[in-house]
Amino acid sequence: MSNPTDRTETTALVRQSLQKRYAAEKRFRAYGIIAILASLGFLVILLASIIAKGTPAFTQTFVKLDVQLDAETLGISDSPSVDELRGANFNGVIRQTLRDQFPDVDGRKEKRDLYQLISTGAEYRLFDRVEADRSLIGTTLSLWVPADDELGAVIKNGDDLTRPDDIVTRMSDAQIGWAKQLQDKGQLEVRFNSTFFENGDSREPELAGIRAALAGSAFTLLITFCLSFPVAVAAAIYLEEFAPVNRWTDIVEVNINNLAAVPSIVYGLLGLAVFINFMHLPRSAPIVGGIVLSLMTLPTIIISSRAALKAVPPSIREAARGLGASDLQVVTHHVLPLAMPGILTGTIIGLAQALGETAPLLMIGMVAFIVDIPQTVTDAATVLPVQVYLWADSPERAFVEKTSAAIMVLLAFLVAMNAVAVLLRKHFERRW
Amino acid sequence: MSATTLLIAAMALALASFAYGRAKAFSVAQQHGGMKAMHSLPSHYGMMVALWCALPALAIIIGWKLFEPFIVSNLLDSTIPASIIDAGPKSVELYKNEIGNLVDSDRIANIQDPDKQIAAQRLSSLQQISSWALVVLVLSAAIAGSALALKRIAPTTQARLTVERIARIFLISCASLAILTTIGIVFSVIFESMRFFQQVNFIDFITGTKWSPQTAIRADQVGSSGSFGAVPLFVGTLLISFIAMIVAVPFGLMSAIYLAEYASRPVRNVVKPLLEILAGIPTVVYGFFAALTVAPALRGFGESIGLSVSSESALAAGAVMGIMIIPFVSSLSDDVITAVPQAMRDGSYGLGATKSETVRQVVIPAALPGIVGGILLAVSRAIGETMIVVMAAGLAANMTANPLEAVTTVTVQIVTLLTGDQEFDTAKTLAAFALGLMLFVVTLTLNVIALHVVRKYREQYE
Numbered sequence: 001m002s003n004p005t006d007r008t009e010t011t012a013l014v015r016q017s018l019q020k021r022y023a024a025e026k027r028f029r030a031y032g033i034i035a036i037l038a039s040l041g042f043l044v045i046l047l048a049s050i051i052a053k054g055t056p057a058f059t060q061t062f063v064k065l066d067v068q069l070d071a072e073t074l075g076i077s078d079s080p081s082v083d084e085l086r087g088a089n090f091n092g093v094i095r096q097t098l099r100d101q102f103p104d105v106d107g108r109k110e111k112r113d114l115y116q117l118i119s120t121g122a123e124y125r126l127f128d129r130v131e132a133d134r135s136l137i138g139t140t141l142s143l144w145v146p147a148d149d150e151l152g153a154v155i156k157n158g159d160d161l162t163r164p165d166d167i168v169t170r171m172s173d174a175q176i177g178w179a180k181q182l183q184d185k186g187q188l189e190v191r192f193n194s195t196f197f198e199n200g201d202s203r204e205p206e207l208a209g210i211r212a213a214l215a216g217s218a219f220t221l222l223i224t225f226c227l228s229f230p231v232a233v234a235a236a237i238y239l240e241e242f243a244p245v246n247r248w249t250d251i252v253e254v255n256i257n258n259l260a261a262v263p264s265i266v267y268g269l270l271g272l273a274v275f276i277n278f279m280h281l282p283r284s285a286p287i288v289g290g291i292v293l294s295l296m297t298l299p300t301i302i303i304s305s306r307a308a309l310k311a312v313p314p315s316i317r318e319a320a321r322g323l324g325a326s327d328l329q330v331v332t333h334h335v336l337p338l339a340m341p342g343i344l345t346g347t348i349i350g351l352a353q354a355l356g357e358t359a360p361l362l363m364i365g366m367v368a369f370i371v372d373i374p375q376t377v378t379d380a381a382t383v384l385p386v387q388v389y390l391w392a393d394s395p396e397r398a399f400v401e402k403t404s405a406a407i408m409v410l411l412a413f414l415v416a417m418n419a420v421a422v423l424l425r426k427h428f429e430r431r432w
Numbered sequence: 433m434s435a436t437t438l439l440i441a442a443m444a445l446a447l448a449s450f451a452y453g454r455a456k457a458f459s460v461a462q463q464h465g466g467m468k469a470m471h472s473l474p475s476h477y478g479m480m481v482a483l484w485c486a487l488p489a490l491a492i493i494i495g496w497k498l499f500e501p502f503i504v505s506n507l508l509d510s511t512i513p514a515s516i517i518d519a520g521p522k523s524v525e526l527y528k529n530e531i532g533n534l535v536d537s538d539r540i541a542n543i544q545d546p547d548k549q550i551a552a553q554r555l556s557s558l559q560q561i562s563s564w565a566l567v568v569l570v571l572s573a574a575i576a577g578s579a580l581a582l583k584r585i586a587p588t589t590q591a592r593l594t595v596e597r598i599a600r601i602f603l604i605s606c607a608s609l610a611i612l613t614t615i616g617i618v619f620s621v622i623f624e625s626m627r628f629f630q631q632v633n634f635i636d637f638i639t640g641t642k643w644s645p646q647t648a649i650r651a652d653q654v655g656s657s658g659s660f661g662a663v664p665l666f667v668g669t670l671l672i673s674f675i676a677m678i679v680a681v682p683f684g685l686m687s688a689i690y691l692a693e694y695a696s697r698p699v700r701n702v703v704k705p706l707l708e709i710l711a712g713i714p715t716v717v718y719g720f721f722a723a724l725t726v727a728p729a730l731r732g733f734g735e736s737i738g739l740s741v742s743s744e745s746a747l748a749a750g751a752v753m754g755i756m757i758i759p760f761v762s763s764l765s766d767d768v769i770t771a772v773p774q775a776m777r778d779g780s781y782g783l784g785a786t787k788s789e790t791v792r793q794v795v796i797p798a799a800l801p802g803i804v805g806g807i808l809l810a811v812s813r814a815i816g817e818t819m820i821v822v823m824a825a826g827l828a829a830n831m832t833a834n835p836l837e838a839v840t841t842v843t844v845q846i847v848t849l850l851t852g853d854q855e856f857d858t859a860k861t862l863a864a865f866a867l868g869l870m871l872f873v874v875t876l877t878l879n880v881i882a883l884h885v886v887r888k889y890r891e892q893y894e
Contacts, residue, residue, distance in 0.1 A: 014784075021786055028788035032690025035683045036703055039762075042755045043710055049725050050717070234606035242603060254883075256610045261809065261879040262872065263816025265843055266617060269868040272850065273620030295613050302610070328596045356714025359818035362847055385716040392720045392823060400724065407717050414712060 050411075054404025060193035060206065061152040062144040063118060063182060065097045067126065069137050078137060085131055090123035094145070102178060113175050117182075119146040121195075121207040146195065147188070149205040149398035151179055155190060196405065200371040201387065205398030208391070210406050212370045216286055216381030217355060223290020223377060224354050228297050229347055233336075235298075236305035236343075241331050260299035267296045268363025276364060283365040284380040292360050297350040304346025308339040341428030348421040352414050358385040384410045435493060438567060442493070442574055446486035449578040453481030456585050464587050472592035480591040483598055484581035489574040496566050504558050511551040531555055621872055624865035631859045632660045637866060639663060643829035643840075645849060645860045660863055662870070664829035668839030672750040672821060673814040675835055679754025680810060684761025685803070691762070692769040693791055704763075711759040719823030722752035727824055734836065744826040744838040753820050757810050764809065768802030768886075769795060771893055801892075805885035812878035816871060818843040842867050 071078055073096060074088040098114050099105065105114050122145035129143065130136050147155070150171050171179075182188050199209030235256075243249040271292035275281045281288050312335050320330045361367075366382050367390060374381035382390070384406060391403040457477035461467045467474070505528055516527050531551045534543060540556060543549045585591075629637070640661015687707065691700050727748040734741030741747070772795050780790040796803070826838030827848060849864040 021789070025786045025788045028791070029690070029694060032686050032694060035686035036690055036707075039683050039687055039707055039710065039755075039758050040703075042758075043706070046713070046717075046721050046755075049721065053724075231606045231609055234603045235609065238600075238603035238607040242600065243607070252607055252610060255614055257883060258876060258879050259610055259613060261812060261875065262617065263813075263818070263843070263875055265816065265818045265846060266621070266868055266872050266875075269846070269850075269865060270613075270617045270620050273624060273865070274616055298610065298613070326592065326596060328599055352712065356712075356716070358714065358716045359822075359843070359847070362822075363850055365851075367851055385714050388716050388720060389819065389823065392716075392723065403720060407720065410714060411717070414714070418712065 047411075050404045050407050053401055054406075054408045055401075056153075057196060057401040057405030058193050059190050060195060061147040061155045062189050062191055063147045064142060064144050064187040064189070065094065065101075065118075065122075066140055066142045067093055067097050068100075068140050069093065069130065071137050074137070076137075079134060080137075082131065085127065088127070088130075090126045090130075094118060094122050094126065102181070105178075110174065113172055114178060117148055117151055117175060117178060119148050119206045120204055121146055121202075144189065144191075146206050149396065151175075152206060153398060153401075154179070155183075155188065196402070200373055201369055201382070201390070202371065205394075205396050205402055208399070208402055210384065210387060210409060212373045213382050213384045213387035213406070214409075215373050216289075216366070216370065217383040219286035219374060219377050219381060220289040220293060220361075220383055221351055221355060223287055224294040224297060225347070225351060227291065228294035228301055228350065231294075232298050232301035232347070232350075233305055233343060236302050236309055237331055237336070239302070240306050240309040241335065242327065256299050256302055260303065263359075264296055264357055265359040265363065267292050268360030270295070271360060271364045282378050282380075284368045284382075285378045286374065286381050286383075287377040288364050289361050289366050289381075289383065290377070292364060293354040293357060296357065296360065297354045300350040300353060301343075301347050304349070305339070305343045308342025308346065309335060311342060312338045338430070341424050345421045345425045348417050348424070352417040352421075355383075355417070356385055356410065356414060358389055361386055362389070384413075435497065438493060438570055442486060442489040442570060445489070445571070445574045445578070446482040449485040449574075449581075450478040450482040452478075453578070453582060453585065454478030456481075456582055457591075460585050460587070469587045471587060471590050476591040476595050477585050477589070479595045480589075481578050481581040481585075483595065485574045485578035487598075488577045489570045492570050492573055493566070496562075496569075500562055500566075504555070504562060507558055508551060508555055511547070511554050513547050527551075535559065617872065621865050621869040624862055625869045628859060628862035628866045631862070632866075636660065637662055641831060643845075645845070645863055660859065660866075662842075662867065664831040665840060665842045665845055665867070666870075667831050667833070668746070668825070668829070669815055669841040669843075671746050671833060671835065671839055672753065672825060672841055673811060675747060675750025676753035676757055676814045677807070677811060679751050680757035680761050680814075681807060683754075684758045684810075685765050687758070688762040688765035688769060689791055689796075692766050693787065693795070704766075707759045707762055709759075710756065711763075713756070715756065715817060715819040716823070718752050718756050719819040719821075722748050722820055722824035726752055739836060741836045742826070742838040744824065745836050746825065746839045747835040749821050749824040750835065752824065753814055753817055756817070756820070757814060760813060761806060761810050764806030765799075765803050768799045768806065768889065771802070771890065772798045773893055799889075801885050801889040805882040805889065808878050808882035808885070812875040812882070815878075816843065816875050818847060822847050842871050846871070 070093070073093050074090065075092075076084050076088045080088065095111075095115055098118065099111070102114060105111055125145055126141075126143060129141065146152075154171060154176070179188065195207060196209045197214075198211055199207055200212030202208040239249065239253065243252075271288060275288050275291060276283055281291075316334050316338065317330050320334045325333065361383060366386055368380050368382060369390075370380060370382045372379075388403055388406050388410065391399045391406065454474045454477060457470065457474035458467075461470050461474070464470070470477075508528060508531070512524060512527060516523050531548060532555065534540060534548070534552050535556045540549070540552045543552055637660050640659065641663045642659045642661045643664050644659050687703075691703060695703065727743055727745065730745060730748050731741045731743050776794055776798060777790055780794040785793070821841045821844050825844055826840050827844065828838060829840050829845075830837055832839060846864045846867050849861055849867075
């Protein structure tokens, strides 16, 4: 035992150091809070920047034109066939309308600048109207057509068309002046952008939409679900309920865990080498994308299904067996229905992961420029995240907002899927 | 009749067989004095009949689809002109492809060349014969199968055992699919890599410092013989992964410690799922964020303090990748920290340590193996991450450790080599598979080590 003076000295030392130690304690705690706040801050910045960039894409600027559908200017007869109509000079009519509206515009360059105010999609809109109703030929049709993306961007940034200095635009002063005249006459309007949800991809930002990508995503996910869900559930049932404890089962288990951590791009290489080059399945098709993604999501679904099966208490199995059920009956009649909510939750989370996946689909050629909406699982298609990737590469400034808007749609789907998963878990989860 | 309709027809037949078999089991039971006389339940007999109906039909469809193209193509040989056969197997292949395309697009009538006309007509008639033969064969097999099985419905037939045996085989084959996937991955990358290493020396690939995969298309082109030294890619990958870990480890680890040791239950319940959102955001979104928000911001900031920052700097890609990995590190660390036994903390408190001292000197050392394992898993994920680097990192293979410059990575090169170019036997495209092999081996090794470490650690405290 040390003497009393020693002990007081130790106590004094400890007392002295206490303040420092408490300060260290506070600092440590603060680091933790800072780390969490910073991580959540990143999340907020990420989402805020995308929402800020993407929101304008949900509206579109339209220009009202009073188009004179003169059969002569169109270069067609009075009651044309569809083919004849297809060859009609709708572009010329629209240009004529613009020239009539601004009679003082002169010279090739000025005229070209004027035409640029209107999107190239205007003539297709006109064609659709005339094709639906031939009696319009010879009359004056007042039609709202989409404006060019540059004009759209300027309008959205500020209502008054006094040339804003802080906005970088390719528009000339003259173009802004014309646009101002149109606006004063009430011929400019900003509306909800339904084109974005109805069209496929386009080189023109104001005509580009996500419909084709959405359809491609839906087909791909459908294939993924149809393949991965039954196989994963069967594999999980076998491993959890039937598999004997031996080397083979061990290998399968380790294998599944490792597959879950294989980089997704490697699955793309597998898809390219096996399904496209060896089996000659069609390139860019949702069927190949779906197969690759289902191989990728299998481990995820198997692991969560096993957890759900494991959570069903053994007493239920024993009771069923006691009543004379066979092994398979125990599983299909009792264990599987009880584990189903958990299995479905895992499946939805796996599918959400598949919905956001891009890299393996690049490998199997789903990066095509898709204008037409795919009708079957073997048509060339693209998916939403790949569309995001393609648009992000486009030089036009208006594609930035399109990209952000597509991301918002993608995130909305992911949020919805995860919400369903959470609800499923909350609603059906049983504590034994 | 397409394969899909045929499949649906076979399934409908199987369903009908089930209903019929079940009904027959009831009637057979009546003759023998009630259900007690039968070995199995009526639904088992129904299932047995349905399986007898569906399985042979399915086998025939699959076999037919696998072998039909070869057989039809061989039967077509007699119509190929001798001049094409003399030109070698490649031109025969080309010729057959052309005929196939003509038939598929329904343009037989427009063909000018009489040889091709004959071949196309033969092909189209062969295809028609084949599709009708398939329909007849499948339907008769399905009906014969169920008829045979219906005959076997008797009190002594062990229908349940048959059905359960088949079900078990199905379960086993599904579980083994995981192995098949691995084998598929290994074989597809190894096979193509071997072809690559026949053209490029393995040692040159793994130690070379110059990467320019552009090979000459014509023999007389100058300056682009292509060199495949992958070291710059490895350096770039490691640099970006290192930056990512510098971001992810401190933030992830400190969040995990706070959540596990300090946070109250309600805080934990709110913050944990919020952090998990970061992991659920698709990587292409991070890539967009890195390329369009972070990179220009970094560049602007660098210019304002007089540094030249590349617009595709490793720093932007690495930092954003780090943000993505934060929840990964934090949830893995959280698991191992909460697995440390409470007794160890209590012992430390009893000796007068503060909470942070306990964490730093007792909990973290005890959890270290698990944390290291988690970090290794995170590294493997960073190495394999594709979209962020494809969108935010560069294409030029610079060998530099400067995070402000543009570097390229293994995954970026795989994507650039394989998108666009369709020619499949050039060194350029095969190089992608060699890189894929490297990627697979490295990430697999990291995973195996990490999982082993984590498992060892768990055993220690169980």
